[in-house]
Amino acid sequence: MTKRGFPEKWLKEHVEYDGDGCLIWPFAWHSKGYGDVRIDGKGISAHVEMCRLAHGEKPFPEAVVRHFECGNGHLGCVHPAHICWGTVKENVADKDVHGTAQRGERGPRAKLKRDDIRLILDRLAAGGTAVSITADYGIGSAAVSAIKHGRTWKDAVNEYEQARFEAMFEKDGLTFTPSVWRKPVIVELHGEYARAA
Numbered sequence: 001m002t003k004r005g006f007p008e009k010w011l012k013e014h015v016e017y018d019g020d021g022c023l024i025w026p027f028a029w030h031s032k033g034y035g036d037v038r039i040d041g042k043g044i045s046a047h048v049e050m051c052r053l054a055h056g057e058k059p060f061p062e063a064v065v066r067h068f069e070c071g072n073g074h075l076g077c078v079h080p081a082h083i084c085w086g087t088v089k090e091n092v093a094d095k096d097v098h099g100t101a102q103r104g105e106r107g108p109r110a111k112l113k114r115d116d117i118r119l120i121l122d123r124l125a126a127g128g129t130a131v132s133i134t135a136d137y138g139i140g141s142a143a144v145s146a147i148k149h150g151r152t153w154k155d156a157v158n159e160y161e162q163a164r165f166e167a168m169f170e171k172d173g174l175t176f177t178p179s180v181w182r183k184p185v186i187v188e189l190h191g192e193y194a195r196a197a
C-alpha cells in the first residue's frame with residue numbers, strides 16, 4: 001500500500017527529471033496503462049498532472065497530453081521532457097509516428113507491415129546501417145532507432161528477440177525462460193518511497 005501523498009510528491013520531485021529513456025510511473029496504474037494519482041481527493045492521470053507541473057496549465061480547454069517524444073503514454077511514461085500539451089489531432093499524428101495507433105500496421109497511415117520489422121531487425125543485427133533502411137522503407141532514422149530499441153512495434157520486436165534468444169539458448173543446450181531477457185519497465189523506488197511502497 002503506497003503511503004498517501006507519495007505519488008504526488010514523487011511527481012513534484014521529478015518535474016525536472018532529464019534522464020535517458022522513459023520515466024515510468026511506479027505507483028498505481030489504471031486499466032489502460034496510464035498512471036493514476038489522487039490530487040486533493042480527485043483521481044487524475046499521472047501524465048496529465050506531470051504535464052501541468054512541468055509545462056503549466058492547459059493552454060486551451062481541449063488540450064490533451066502528447067507523448068511526442070517516445071509514444072509510450074500507454075506504457076506509463078511520465079518523463080517531463082517526453083510530454084507536452086497539444087491538440088487531439090497532434091496526438092493522433094504522434095501515435096502514427098510511434099506505431100501505437102491501433103497496434104502498428106492496422107493503423108490507417110502506417111507505412112510498415114509487421115514482416116518489415118523482422119526484416120529491419122535482421123538487417124540491423126547483420127550490421128546494416130539506419131541510412132540504408134530509411135532509404136528502403138521511407139521512414140526516418142528516429143523511427144529505425146525506435147524499432148531497434150523496441151520503443152515502437154513492441155510486440156513484433158519482442159517476438160523477434162524471443163526467437164533470437166531461443167536460438168541462442170538452444171545452441172548452448174539450455175532451456176529458454178522469458179524472464180531471462182525481458183527488461184523491467186517499472187522504475188525502482190528509492191529511499192522513503194521504497195520503504196513506504
Ligand SMILES: [Zn+2]
Binds near residue numbers: 078082
Ligand atoms: Zn517516454
